[in-house]
Amino acid sequence: MVTNFSSPIKGQNNGSCNRLASYLDKEQTGERFFGATQEQVSKVEVIQAIDQNGQNQGLKKEHDRFYSFTIDPSQAELHHIGEDSEKLKAYTRQVMDNYAANFNKGVKSDDLVWYARIEHSRQYTHTDQAVQEGTAQKGQPKAGEQTHVHVIVSRFEQRGPETDRSRSLSPQTNHRQAAEQGVKSGFDRVNFIQANEQSFDRQFDYERSQGETFQHARTRQHGTQAERLQIRDAEIKTQIERQRPQPQQTRQRDESQQQNHELNR
Secondary structure (H helix, E strand, O other): OOOEEOOOOOOOOOOOOOHHHHHHOOOOOOOOEEEOOOEEEEEHHHHHHHHHHHHHOOOOOOOEEEEEEEEOOOOOHHOOOOOOOHHHHHHHHHHHHHHHHHOOOOHHHHHEEEEEEEEEEOOOOOOOOOHHOOOOOOOOEEOOOOOOEEEEEEOOOOOOOOOOOOOOOOOOOOOOOOHHOOOOOOOOHHHHHHHHHHHHEEEEEEEOOHHOOOOHHHHHHOOOOHHHHHHHHHHHHHHHHHOOOHHHHHHHHHHHHHHHHHHOO
């Protein structure tokens, strides 16, 4: 399960979310935007809600007013849930609970202004290795299950009818206050990604192998030599265990050999 802070379009997030919402509205599949409690939300409603919540909040012109990220299940995870859109919606709402909790400010998903959209296909872009190697063309649909979720979230906590400004909640803030104060601030992306992974496993009874975990991928890329060797040893042991006959298989084989022996007597 990958949670990727990126936008499918180039541009800054310091103005209206119109371009992003319009881009996400391009796939005509019957799916529409949804939120914490809302269903079938139109593009116009999304733009209005996100833009209005970011207005007159005291930001400089160059500061972001909204953020976007994608929730990218693996093909194995999609297969496990039957590529069910309703399950993905329920999971996305849990992800946004994790997002709110990760600020360590007592914020809940209902306190945010966010909307999401499910897409069922992907196309190759110029950054894909297959395009660079010439085995695929830009704009060509990718094979296999490609369902994913795009999220747009306001930088600010939802503003009440009599509130001029609300708290800023930026996932780009990674600092921590002094440990002796006993208070953490900022947004820990590693913790967020791992929380989302664990939520999927609990929510859908998914038995995740060590090789599918974010920590495994992170260690392979950024770990020490000793840590990478430890992972390699674990992978070898797993392969050996998979190749080793299971008790039931061994019993069935012995019974089959016994039957053949009896027949040949």
